Amino acid sequence: MTKDYFDPKPVRYPYPEITDRHYLEIHKDRGFVFDSKYPYIDDSKGFRFKQKMVRLLLNVIVFPIATARLGLKIEGRDNLKKYKDLIDNGAVSVCNHVHMWDYIAVMKAIRPHKPYLLTWDKNINGENGTLIRLVGGIPIPENTVAGQKAFLKTIGGLLSDNGWLHIYAEGSMWEYYAPIRPFKRGAAMIAVSNDKPIIPLGFSYREPGWIRKNIFHQLAAFTLHVGEPVIPDHDLNPKDREKDLTIRANRAVCALVGIDPDENIYEPEFNNSQRIDYYSRTYGVGYRGSW
Known part of the structure; x- marks a missing residue:
């Protein structure tokens, strides 16, 4: 670990036993079916207009509020140039996916790029689904082959049009969790099949000041690091290329947040990976939701 590394070691969140599982509670089902007919990217004029208005609000209001809320610092933007x-x-x-608001930080960090975000399908059907769609959310279809084909075709079109796609490769949000969890292969599969680089980003934590800790009960302040591109290795066959890219991307994120990749407690690639209880065995007692 680097000398500035800080681990909040939270116990208030009910981290599941498998590292890609969700604990976020969704209280609404809007009934959307993510099949071959679903518009994974909505190109209608009305939706585009709403997106422009939301982006204006992001820049004027939301980014400053989120910066204050998270205690956000951003490092490495020079890599974008x-x-x-x-x-x-x-x-x-x-x-790594470590806060309800961390995608706001990602959008701020990579400006002027306007990213799209792969998200849990239940998020789109849930109470915040409209907002998630307006900031670029694309649901991942889980139970339909036709839907998955349409989804991948849409993603391919986005990247061939020089777009930016953001993926939380750990598979789920674990708030204030410090180790980098194993990455699922989906991000590397998409990058390899479309011959695009992976840009590693990583959230590390800083010890909170007195006001943030005692008044707002915040466990840590956040620093978002922007890394150098990780390029697919064309000397490997596609499957090995995906595996290699998954591992190198995970290691890159580890290094960004101050963890020696060889000392991270988790393997780099998801393999039904179990949570490692390195500081507690009990999590989420009295958990009442996240915000």
Whole structure:
């Protein structure tokens, strides 16, 4: 670990036993069916207009509020300029998922790029689904082959049009969790099949000040790090390329947040990976939801 590394070691959140599982409670089902007919990216004029209005609000109101709420610092934005020619041809970013608002921080960090976000299908059907769609949310269809084909075709079109796709490769949100959990292969599969780089992003934590800790009961302040692109290895066959890219992307995120990749407690690639109880065996007692 680097000397500035800080681990909040929270026990208030009910982290599941498998590292890609969700604990977030969704209280609404809007009934959308994510099949071959669903518009994974809505190109209608009305929706585009709403997106522009939301982006205006993000820049004027939401980004400043989120910066204060998270105690957010951003490092490494110079990499966006350094690799501009590569990134401007389309990119896939990955990041640890550690707060309800962390995608707001991602959007701020990579401006002027306007990313799309792969998200749990239940998020789109849930109470915040409209807002998630307006900031670029694309549901991942789980139970329909036709839907998955339409989804992948849409993603391919986005990247071929030089778009930016953000993926939480750990598979779920675990708030204030410090170790980098194993990455699922989906991000690398999409990057390899579309021949795009992966841009590693990573949230690390800083010890909160007195006011943030005692008045707002915040466990840590956040720093978002933007790393250098991780390029698919074309000397490997596609399956090995996916595995290699998954591992290198995970290691890159570890390094960004101050963890020696060889000392991270988790394997880099998800394999039905179990939660490792390195500081507690009990989590989420009295948990009443997240915000």
